[in-house]
Amino acid sequence: MANLERTADGRPRARALGFEFDGVPGATNSLTDVPGVEVGVKTIITGDSVRTGVTAIHPRGKGQVTDPIAAGFHSQNGNGEMTGVSWISESGTFAGPVVITNTHAVGVGHAGVVAWTVKHHRDAAEVWLLPVVGETWDGYLNDINSHPVTEEDVIEALESAISGPVAEGSVGGGTGMNCYEFKGGNGSASRIVAYGDTTYTVGVLLQANFGSREELTLRGVHFGKLFADDNPMRDSAPAPPGAGSCIAIVITDAPLLPGQCQALARRVTLGLARTGTTGSHFSGDLFLACSTGNAHAFTPAQVTFANGASGVLDTMSFIPWGNLDPFYEAVVQAVEEAVANCLVVNQDMVGYLGHRSPAFPKERASEELKRRH
Numbered sequence: 001m002a003n004l005e006r007t008a009d010g011r012p013r014a015r016a017l018g019f020e021f022d023g024v025p026g027a028t029n030s031l032t033d034v035p036g037v038e039v040g041v042k043t044i045i046t047g048d049s050v051r052t053g054v055t056a057i058h059p060r061g062k063g064q065v066t067d068p069i070a071a072g073f074h075s076q077n078g079n080g081e082m083t084g085v086s087w088i089s090e091s092g093t094f095a096g097p098v099v100i101t102n103t104h105a106v107g108v109g110h111a112g113v114v115a116w117t118v119k120h121h122r123d124a125a126e127v128w129l130l131p132v133v134g135e136t137w138d139g140y141l142n143d144i145n146s147h148p149v150t151e152e153d154v155i156e157a158l159e160s161a162i163s164g165p166v167a168e169g170s171v172g173g174g175t176g177m178n179c180y181e182f183k184g185g186n187g188s189a190s191r192i193v194a195y196g197d198t199t200y201t202v203g204v205l206l207q208a209n210f211g212s213r214e215e216l217t218l219r220g221v222h223f224g225k226l227f228a229d230d231n232p233m234r235d236s237a238p239a240p241p242g243a244g245s246c247i248a249i250v251i252t253d254a255p256l257l258p259g260q261c262q263a264l265a266r267r268v269t270l271g272l273a274r275t276g277t278t279g280s281h282f283s284g285d286l287f288l289a290c291s292t293g294n295a296h297a298f299t300p301a302q303v304t305f306a307n308g309a310s311g312v313l314d315t316m317s318f319i320p321w322g323n324l325d326p327f328y329e330a331v332v333q334a335v336e337e338a339v340a341n342c343l344v345v346n347q348d349m350v351g352y353l354g355h356r357s358p359a360f361p362k363e364r365a366s367e368e369l370k371r372r373h
């Protein structure tokens with residue numbers, strides 16, 4: 001149980017404070033509970049002004065980047081960027097890793113994925129690459145225009161990716177992010193879904209940088225109003241409360257069609273809503289869901305037809321649409337907990353121009369939960 005309540009380095013996650021969540025989590029309650037998924041981070045903290053980084057996700061692991069996976073994209077609010085989604089919308093697939101970083105480093109992230117692929121999978125790079133790179137804005141804590149993220153940083157994040165507990169909080173692309181005007185960043189969770197005679201896993205990783213303080217609600221407790229004090233962002237942030245953005249990556253090993261992946265991506269909105277946000281105009285909330293089931297299904301096989309002609313066919317299995325409700329539920333549950341984990345694992349951070357982002361007050365929250373129970 002300790003791996004559900006604590007990070008790998010011993011920091012408390014949301015369950016350690018007494019939060020109770022619905023559903024059955026995976027072994028580490030994180031995205032990498034989905035078999036094959038690997039996550040890496042490169043955290044960049046320099047001097048008084050640089051607070052940023054890169055988060056890298058390999059849906060099938062570093063060695064399986066050329067086998068396309070079913071995928072679907074949903075934009076809750078388009079004031080943000082995720083590259084590669086035109087091809088996802090067209091084909092229902094993508095291949096290769098996913099990178100998340102800050103708004104002004106999207107181009108560097110894109111180039112870094114290409115450079116890493118050329119280094120490790122040159123055959124794939126000889127054709128063409130359409131990397132998936134998402135962003136949220138960290139300019140409150142980070143000197144975003146100093147361009148601190150390099151291609152080498154992106155490559156390092158990609159190469160460092162491993163299975164096991166996911167690094168959460170102020171790490172990787174989440175280093176300089178804020179959530180509900182507390183310190184935010186990376187959060188992750190997973191859920192086990194029983195189906196027939198097997199079980200599947202639904203995992204979520206968020207780069208959480210959204211929400212105004214007054215909105216924050218966790219497991220029905222309106223913490224935003226209880227903890228309205230100590231909010232330096234209220235008067236010094238350059239954008240209105242609620243701005244910032246959220247990137248969510250949902251991965252499952254359940255065999256799904258691309259349209260079904262898009263349906264899972266849409267359910268991220270409901271998980272975020274459970275935490276209070278109403279979705280600011282200034283928040284780019286972009287969600288990608290994909291299925292690692294049906295390995296090689298999008299790599300056509302040569303067949304000979306009854307009339308003697310030859311050709312290629314794709315074949316795949318999928319869970320019927322009418323049986324997807326438990327997977328929708330898993331997404332909503334995991335997203336809600338990932339937001340809570342992102343908040344709880346963090347500490348205060350001071351950065352660019354002396355701006356401070358306060359940590360979610362864990363002890364006060366724990367006492368409030370005890371009082372209510």
